[in-house]
Amino acid sequence: MKTNAKIEFGDFQTPLALAKEVCSLLVQQRVNANAVLEPTCGVGTFLVAAAEVFPKARLLGCDINSEYVMQTTAALAAAGAAKRASVGKQDFFAHDWEAGLADIRGSLLVLGNLPWVTNATVSGMNGSNLPTKENFQGFRGIEARTGKSNFDISEWMLIRLVKALRGRSATIAMLCKTGTARKLLRFAWQNDGRIASASLYRIDAKKHFGASVDACLLFATTGEAGPAEAKVFDGLFAKRASTTLGLAGQDLVHDIRTYRRLKHLEGLCPYQWRSGVKHDCASIMELRRTDGKALQNKLGEHVRIEPDHLFPLLKCSDLANGRIEPERFVVVPQRRVGENTSVIAKTAPRTWRYLDSHRKLFEGRKSSIYSSRVPFALFGIGDYSFAPWKVAVSGLHRTPRFALVGPVDEKPVLFDDTCYFLPFEDKQEARVVAEILNSRECRDFLASLTFTDSKRPITVQLLQRLNIRALAEDAGLADEWAASRNRGVHHSEEPISMQAEFVMERPTK
Ligand SMILES: C[S@@+](CC[C@H](N)C(=O)[O-])C[C@H]1O[C@@H](n2cnc3c(N)ncnc32)[C@H](O)[C@@H]1O
Numbered sequence: 001m002k003t004n005a006k007i008e009f010g011d012f013q014t015p016l017a018l019a020k021e022v023c024s025l026l027v028q029q030r031v032n033a034n035a036v037l038e039p040t041c042g043v044g045t046f047l048v049a050a051a052e053v054f055p056k057a058r059l060l061g062c063d064i065n066s067e068y069v070m071q072t073t074a075a076l077a078a079a080g081a082a083k084r085a086s087v088g089k090q091d092f093f094a095h096d097w098e099a100g101l102a103d104i105r106g107s108l109l110v111l112g113n114l115p116w117v118t119n120a121t122v123s124g125m126n127g128s129n130l131p132t133k134e135n136f137q138g139f140r141g142i143e144a145r146t147g148k149s150n151f152d153i154s155e156w157m158l159i160r161l162v163k164a165l166r167g168r169s170a171t172i173a174m175l176c177k178t179g180t181a182r183k184l185l186r187f188a189w190q191n192d193g194r195i196a197s198a199s200l201y202r203i204d205a206k207k208h209f210g211a212s213v214d215a216c217l218l219f220a221t222t223g224e225a226g227p228a229e230a231k232v233f234d235g236l237f238a239k240r241a242s243t244t245l246g247l248a249g250q251d252l253v254h255d256i257r258t259y260r261r262l263k264h265l266e267g268l269c270p271y272q273w274r275s276g277v278k279h280d281c282a283s284i285m286e287l288r289r290t291d292g293k294a295l296q297n298k299l300g301e302h303v304r305i306e307p308d309h310l311f312p313l314l315k316c317s318d319l320a321n322g323r324i325e326p327e328r329f330v331v332v333p334q335r336r337v338g339e340n341t342s343v344i345a346k347t348a349p350r351t352w353r354y355l356d357s358h359r360k361l362f363e364g365r366k367s368s369i370y371s372s373r374v375p376f377a378l379f380g381i382g383d384y385s386f387a388p389w390k391v392a393v394s395g396l397h398r399t400p401r402f403a404l405v406g407p408v409d410e411k412p413v414l415f416d417d418t419c420y421f422l423p424f425e426d427k428q429e430a431r432v433v434a435e436i437l438n439s440r441e442c443r444d445f446l447a448s449l450t451f452t453d454s455k456r457p458i459t460v461q462l463l464q465r466l467n468i469r470a471l472a473e474d475a476g477l478a479d480e481w482a483a484s485r486n487r488g489v490h491h492s493e494e495p496i497s498m499q500a501e502f503v504m505e506r507p508t509k
Helices: 003-008 016-028 045-053 066-078 097-102 119-124 153-164 178-190 205-209 256-265 316-320 349-356 359-363 427-437 440-449 460-464 468-474 478-485
Strands: 035-038 058-063 085-089 108-113 170-177 195-203 215-222 229-233 243-248 251-253 286-289 295-297 310-314 328-331 389-394 403-405 419-424
Touching: 003 119, 016 045, 016 108, 016 170, 016 215, 035 045, 045 058, 045 066, 045 085, 045 108, 058 066, 066 085, 097 153, 119 153, 153 170, 153 178, 170 178, 178 195, 178 215, 178 243, 178 251, 243 256, 251 440, 256 440, 256 468, 316 389, 328 349, 349 359, 389 427, 403 427, 419 427, 427 468, 427 478, 440 468, 468 478
Parallel strands: 035 058, 035 108, 058 085, 108 170, 195 229
Antiparallel strands: 170 215, 195 215, 229 243, 243 251, 286 295, 286 328, 310 328, 389 403, 389 419
16 A cells, blocks of 8 residues: 555554464453454454464454455455355445444454544545544543544544444454553543453554554453443553553542552642743743854854853753763843743844844744744743742653742753743742652652543643642651741742542543
């Protein structure tokens, strides 16, 4: 298949060895199948593997690619299973799955590997292999999810299958991205999708498909609603589950058992977490000292600007590795979002000339948040950015490490937008809060909530739900924290209005 079509149709054929491993797991799990359905069968490796372990089962396959349909038919004939096979060309999106599944009698196994592609990729290449708008009655929110936003085609297809299977006892064994499996489960658990049981078995997608994604076998049974929990195994034949993910209220959490044990640590954080400064122009805005003195930008230019607009900068990798002596500086043309930058032309002419000489790079910033803004606009900037003391954490690293960061040469240290922080006027309070956040209890609680394969395991929403008071009590620091808070200004506190929904893992929007 040509590369473009391969991408549009998410065409990564499962190697026979992996299909056989999956099938032996199904046998080990005592799956009973009178019929095996592969809804996007490709060249048929799953059906061939299933033919061997379910010697009496009917083998049903469809694919949009007629060449593949022929190959699967031939492969099943070569495996001696022609008589019990039925393979045809079928567009998944156009099929009436309710009627199709109702025609299949006996215990049903839905097995396979759906296309690995997102709707945005398909649309971006002017492709048409996308779902049509359908009435997903009883599946709240599907319209919104399949509207303009990005989602994995396989997520849509899995939801479609679960909906068509609702109330029917069947087994689902599908390879997919781990994130897709979680989204499917979350969706089904929240929308009466009647998943009786579910487990995830991680697979090595790099080895089997050459794809650098977290992938798994989603193994589920349908028919009635079971507990909203799924064991996660680190390999197809791992003896023990490494964790049990589950639904906690509206949220999917990584380790539901630990979460339940530490649930009392959840609440409203009395401080307002902030994200670091966002500029999307690192080549100009981020500087380093070359020979101890002169500053250089990422283009290799020497930069001489007024010190008023220059602040020490830490990035997520610094925080994650405990490096809190900044080696970088950031140019700061604004002290709050929306502030007029043109005054710099007078107050700091060298800074203005420097920025202005690279105006094109600023104007080329992709994010729409910069359109119709003043030149050299920043986000994530305000009084809080200039507080002397901060407790900061990387948003991108799996294991949170909260750093106490103080001023350098009497200047507050800033962070980039991969970091989150609490600002403090008082060192003592910042120190105690850092200690509370680094306590065992806090780390365990955060670990129970976060999915380590998420691009951004730590988010403001997550941090904002840390009940510092309960954490301080559990960590034996309640008195110290209370004493530190009595010392004076509470720069970082803000009335918190409506609490944002606590979404550990957001469904595709
Ligand atoms: C990831 S491959 C997997 C193939 C096979 N299930 C396997 O495990 O080897 C996805 C398959 O989905 C098929 N496909 C893509 N879009 C489809 C659609 N709209 N309807 C039916 N099949 C489709 C592709 O042709 C491809 O064979």
